[in-house]
Amino acid sequence: SAVISQKPSRDICQRGTSLTIQCQVDSQVTMMFWYRQQPGQSLTLIATANQGSEATYESGFVIDKFPISRPNLTFSTLTVSNMSPEDSSIYLCSALPRGGVRDNEQFFGPGTRLTVL
Amino acid sequence: AQSVTQPDIHITVSEGASLELRCNYSYGATPYLFWYVQSPGQGLQLLLKYFSGDTLVQGIKGFEAEFKRSQSSFNLRKPSVHWSDAAEYFCAVDNQAGTALIFGKGTTLSVSS
Numbered sequence: 001s002a003v004i005s006q007k008p009s010r011d012i013c014q015r016g017t018s019l020t021i022q023c024q025v026d027s028q029v030t031m032m033f034w035y036r037q038q039p040g041q042s043l044t045l046i047a048t049a050n051q052g053s054e055a056t057y058e059s060g061f062v063i064d065k066f067p068i069s070r071p072n073l074t075f076s077t078l079t080v081s082n083m084s085p086e087d088s089s090i091y092l093c094s095a096l097p098r099g100g101v102r103d104n105e106q107f108f109g110p111g112t113r114l115t116v117l
Numbered sequence: 118a119q120s121v122t123q124p125d126i127h128i129t130v131s132e133g134a135s136l137e138l139r140c141n142y143s144y145g146a147t148p149y150l151f152w153y154v155q156s157p158g159q160g161l162q163l164l165l166k167y168f169s170g171d172t173l174v175q176g177i178k179g180f181e182a183e184f185k186r187s188q189s190s191f192n193l194r195k196p197s198v199h200w201s202d203a204a205e206y207f208c209a210v211d212n213q214a215g216t217a218l219i220f221g222k223g224t225t226l227s228v229s230s
Contacts, residue, residue, distance in 0.1 A: 004160065033217055042121075042207065042222040043161075092160070100215030102149050102168065108160035 002027050002095050004109035012115045013083055020079045021112045023093030028073035031096040034066070037111070038089045046091075049076040083116045090114070119144050121208050121221035129227040130198050138193040138224050140208030149211040150191040151218065152182055156204045164206075167191060178202070203228045 003026040013019050023032065032049040047055040047068055055068035070076045080087050093109040120143045130136050142148055149168050153161040165176025172184040182193045191208060205225050209218040 009158075031216065040222075043218075043220040045212075045217050045219075048216065094161075096216075101151075101211045101218055102215040105163050105166075106218060108153075108162075110158060110160045 001105070002029060002097050002107040004093055004095055004107055006091075006093055006109040006112050008112060009110065010113040010115075012117060015084050015116055017083055018079055018081045019083065019114060020077050021091055021093070021114075023076045023078070023109055025074045025095050025107075027097065029095040029097050030073075030099070032070060032076045033094045033096075033106075034068060034076070034078045035092045035094065036089045037092060043092065046078070049078075080114065083114075085116045088114055088116045119148075119210050119212060119219050121210050121219055123206075123208055123221035123224050125224045126222070127225045127227065129229055131229050132200050133197050136193075136195045136198045136202070136226070138206050138208075138226070140191045140193065140221060141189050142191065142208075142210050143189065144210055144213075146213065148191075149215070150182075150184060151209040151211075152176065152180070152191075152193050153207045153209060153220075154178075154204045155207065155223075161207065164193070198226075198228055200228045200230065202226060 005024045007022045034046040035043040037043045046061045047057040049070040051070045067079045090111040092111045122141045151166045152164040155161045164180045165174045167174045167184045205223045207223045208221040
């Protein structure tokens with residue numbers, strides 16, 4: 001199993017600013033992901049954070065808006081840049097200890113609740 | 118493309134009553150299906166998963182789900198609901214590459230006394 005923590009747990013930010021969310025896993029994992037959960041909506045995958053290389057972004061998400069770092073096998077950050085009220089969401093980090101979801105359970109962090117004024 | 122539909126946005130059941138949460142999927146091959154629960158302030162927790170074999174899957178906290186290929190459904194059930202089951206429930210399917218999950222919009226479960 002994997003225990004995932006996220007910082008901050010919540011924040012209120014002004015439009016035009018940026019926020020970096022940290023995700024820490026208590027064990028080494030092969031794959032880490034970032035999801036967005038907009039109010040009343042489902043979780044949408046933003047990107048896969050690859051260790052040692054650039055993140056892989058899903059359609060509709062770009063690196064300039066959501067830069068991601070993955071410096072090692074237990075840590076990743078997501079930055080929400082030049083924020084607008086439409087970025088108000090819960091951002092969740094998740095991890096796969098090894099293999100894919102067909103081989104292993106995907107674990108989720110508690111989320112970061114972001115409000116942009 | 119894969120997709121998941123949870124037709125019920127919000128369900129209220131009485132404590133001790135049975136529960137069924139609906140999930141329908143669209144998938145080009147044999148799906149890998151999951152149910153997660155999200156309690157306020159908590160991360161998502163896996164309740165159960167279906168990969169193959171027996172179509173009735175047992176999970177944690179007394180939940181079970183039945184895979185019905187003919188109906189493209191994977192409904193979650195519990196015979197007797199407890200107040201602590203009040204939460205958001207998400208059905209998900211893997212993205213065929215097996216690298217990530219595609220989630221439904223979720224069903225909010227409220228439990229009345």
